[in-house]
Ligand SMILES: NC(=O)C1=CN([C@@H]2O[C@H](COP(=O)(O)OP(=O)(O)OC[C@H]3O[C@@H](n4cnc5c(N)ncnc54)[C@H](O)[C@@H]3O)[C@@H](O)[C@H]2O)[C@@H](O)CC1
């Protein structure tokens with residue numbers, strides 16, 4: 001954003017014009033959500049930078065819309081465009097209030113505009129700003145954040161101290177990463193984007209991008225008329241144990257609904273007949289198991305034999321954690337160059353991200369914060385606090401594609417990270433991750449590269465859940481993972 005901003009100014013567009021356009025657009029969005037504001041009390045809290053400058057213009061616009069506007073500015077002296085816009089307010093019947101009157105104004109406000117900190121903020125909030133943020137969060141009135149909720153790092157979503165909890169965040173030019181990646185994303189409320197007039201010459205390629213349907217155009221492999229079941233994608237699923245068959249079935253169904261031509265399954269010997277009965281169209285075989293009913297290291301030979309008929313492998317869900325599992329994972333990683341997706345127990349059985357770096361074949365891992373915390377040795381809390389950097393670091397150390405699950409889903413590979421745009425908390429139910437593995441595995445088997453397979457899989461999986469909600473009108477709490485199968489085809493149809 002900073003580079004795009006500078007680029008626009010280098011083309012000759014004055015910063016003040018950008019600020020005006022941003023703030024006029026933001027004011028319109030505020031009025032659309034909370035208007036009409038005639039006679040209503042609005043408190044604008046403005047910080048010392050350009051985010052505060054936006055706040056001054058918004059104060060002017062809401063005043064023009066008839067609101068009774070009070071502005072608290074954290075600095076005594078301003079410079080640049082912010083100073084110009086503050087001076088305008090002095091000529092209007094907008095009340096400029098001091099710190100002593102802030103709390104009282106807040107108590108009487110119908111709407112609060114948080115323009116304390118924007119993209120220029122990082123680290124932990126210093127000084128009296130923490131107190132202001134806490135007060136805003138305790139107030140009854142709805143809160144609109146300008147560009148980024150103050151206290152949230154707009155570039156990463158990290159939150160190190162107090163941060164505003166907004167009902168609406170209006171972003172200039174593009175949604176800021178911090179408004180969608182948690183924990184920052186959990187502070188932003190609804191996110192709207194307003195155009196501020198940045199011309200294409202000033203657009204920059206961002207390292208972090210947004211996976212929407214448009215960004216996936218042409219990415220999903222199509223089946224041609226001359227296809228046969230093997231050329232349409234042949235996936236080998238290595239999953240489950242004698243006491244856990246459901247995960248395997250869900251990976252298989254997910255893969256079939258994502259267009260895989262043929263699904264092979266290898267599971268524990270004693271579980272094979274149950275998986276076979278549940279997955280009509282798949283070819284299921286049993287592999288040697290240990291005393292606990294988990295596939296043992298001895299299963300490697302059988303699995304590598306089966307892999308000769310496959311174009312990709314999904315390894316992991318419910319396969320069990322332990323010495324046998326570690327030998328299994330190691331044997332398969334070293335034994336084939338096929339694209340491999342590792343999920344769940346297969347991730348836990350890895351000694352560390354470096355264990356994947358030596359592979360010559362493409363690798364995708366799909367951990368949630370707990371699994372990634374174990375893999376990195378940092379713990380789930382640290383991963384959840386720094387999702388973007390955790391995913392990036394893992395992608396770098398493993399030289400693999402990393403899909404980090406959660407309320408937002410990140411896909412990191414090399415220098416790039418994509419933030420998924422679909423999904424709902426209806427997905428917070430057991431087994432949805434297994435379905436996702438199957439979907440991504442199918443796309444790998446059909447020849448998609450790991451980054452595209454992971455981005456597309458996450459998008460279609462999230463979209464299927466949204467479609468289930470839209471079509472059935474049922475409460476989020478009643479979704480079960482198998483509900484996704486009916487809606488995956490429709491989600492893919494939207495991409496084709
Ligand atoms: N041409 C432009 O530059 C445009 C800027 N825009 C707005 O300007 C914002 C960026 O402006 P700035 O770069 O001035 O940055 P900010 O206004 O986000 O923040 C800078 C201010 O925050 C203070 N600060 C930084 N870190 C702090 C910390 N840890 N604790 C307490 N205070 C801290 C600084 O001392 C400074 O006063 C955007 O978010 C957006 O709202 C928009 O108006 C669009 C155009």
Ligand SMILES: Nc1ncnc2c1ncn2[C@@H]1O[C@H](COP(=O)(O)OP(=O)(O)O)[C@@H](O)[C@H]1O
Pocket residue numbers: 344368405406407408409423424425426427428429430431432433434435436
């Ligand atoms: N609150 C939420 N909002 C959106 N998506 C969620 C939420 N909670 C979980 N998900 C998604 O649901 C899936 C859960 O996967 P996982 O935890 O591996 O489940 P399981 O292992 O039971 O299959 C992931 O794709 C995750 O991103």
Ligand SMILES: [K+]
Pocket residue numbers: 051114115116117118145146147148149150
């Ligand atoms: K802000």
